[in-house]
Amino acid sequence: MALDTFAWKPAYTSSGETKATVNVFSFGDGYSQRAPRGLNNVADTLALVFRLDAATWQSVDAFLRAKAGATPFLFSLDGGPQRKYVCDDWKPTKEAPNLYTVQATFTQVFTNQQ
Structure with a gap:
């Protein structure tokens, strides 16, 4: 079954963070290897803000x-590549009576689901 697409666009006040997870091996004399x-050690976390009417x-x-x-x-953030979150x-x-601000955190995941 194909993955659904989240099609709503966030406000410009949204932000994101990319984190690379690494193993650090420390040896003597300050030497280390990283x-x-x-396989997928670089992932995004998006802190998104949406301004939506009640129906949306x-x-x-x-x-x-x-x-x-x-x-x-x-x-997809701002027309970039589609990723799984x-x-x-x-x-x-x-x-307001017909206005919601929604804060949502999207975390990138790596799965075999298509």
């Missing part, structure tokens, strides 16, 4: 609840 930890917020909430923080989905943390704030 090696990537695993309900659609986003339904999408994220259906994935339950465990099922990956595809997402999970979201197990999102926080809506009602700003």
Whole structure:
């Protein structure tokens, strides 16, 4: 089964972080060697902000609840490459009668799901 795509666009106040995980082997005299930890050792974490009307917020909430923080989905930030993410943390704030600000954390995952 094909992965679903998260199609909603975040606000420009969103941010991200890329982290490379490495093994560091320290030897005497300050010498060390570094090696990537695993095949996919560079991953992104995105702190996204969405400004949505009530109907769109309900659609986003339904999408994220259906994935339950465990099922990956595809997402592309600003037209970049599509990558697989999970979201197990999102926080809506009602700003006005028909306006929600939603903060969500997308964590890149590496799976064999297509």
